[in-house]
Amino acid sequence: MNSLPATADSPAGTTDPALRLVGIHKNFGGVVAIKRFDLEVMPGEIVALVGDNGAGKSTLIKIISGLYQPSEGEIWLNGEPAKFRDASDARAKGVEVVYQDLALVQDQPVYMNMFLGRELTKGPLRILDRKKMARQTQELVDTLDVRIPSARATLSDLSGGQRQGVAICRATHWASGLVLLDEPTAALGVAETAKVEETIAKLRERGAAVLIVSHNMEQVFRLADRVAVLRRGTQVGVKKLADTSHNELVAMITGLQS
Template identity: 90%
Template structure:
């Protein structure tokens, strides 16, 4: 039986969660996708969301990011209740999400991807302030130790891991403390996964609250402080990673736990 050896830093001392979900319930017609899900994610904490295919993980991420509205329940951000009309409304309120497919533009330089849809302009003609965008992008990728040739590099010239790092940097730049990651390393090899995990760990150091969907149990134990388990839309448990094991999590995911 494997055991956790987590030595992650404690979350930032605060009484206000960056994210608080209360009684989240989601129906699609007569199908119940999520049943009364409750969770808090604190600043400086990484919480993993795990479950088998169809457990409701992606549905929950889409609710938090404004793509879906919950049938019942409340979403609170930094102590204030939030009601999202759509994904753009959630982004405006500081919720950023990184999906496996990244939603980046390969033909554009890194800095343009960082400011995609939020470009900085200057002067009365409102021309693009490329220099300022490039400098801010370079400062951020340096602070998160994302190793790319430069902020001016064309995205298509980067590796998969570097592109994922850029996507995480973009989310960090625009998020007001909450970053959602939906299987961020599923398409990456071992070496690139390790580098992306380093970037995710640095988000904790910066005080961000991170909710990550992952099917990789070893990754969960490497990164997360706590783990929330879903099975067929039902919340099974929320466990401290340091107080559980790989085998226990698998048993809860599959329904074999006693």
């Protein structure tokens, strides 16, 4: 199982940001989607990315995850410059994304979804090592306290919140420190949202750097350490949640405050 980087308070602490964006700019033809965006996300930190519809949040996530290449600017991971050819290249470099639609296989067990496309095998015939995959999956869901019947349960038998928890576990397993969450609770009810938020908070405890897109201001204040605000592709500011308010963030998002 992959181990996440130690936090700055640990014996093997690091001062390098897990993610550093420098002057990220993205054009689609003559349309400017992102204008010079700068951000650092440290190990053991949750940063929220907020903005109105069309502000550029999803575009930025797609740039960090390799789906888009920036027109200008630099991406750094754990102190090293990173350029992604595509999403698989970003995943190979330890960037994992959880989207609202999950990208899970409903008729497969949880452990097969955890290792989807990265299945463990054994012996010269490369037979699937189902026992090892199930064991590692169970260890991770237990660590993150994702309440599912078993790692061998079929995904379609789980609730929406449980499936989202599985998706977050999968991202945590394969990430080398950076997990991107794009509206991970948008389709969930109140109780299931609370369970998923508990799982997200545990990522911070494990030393992961988390960048979460959310429209839910209450969720942002519950989870995040800092918040970055986008408006019409322009970075309005980055605030510590302890130093701002709901009203101030709404004003920044809507343009009533610059």
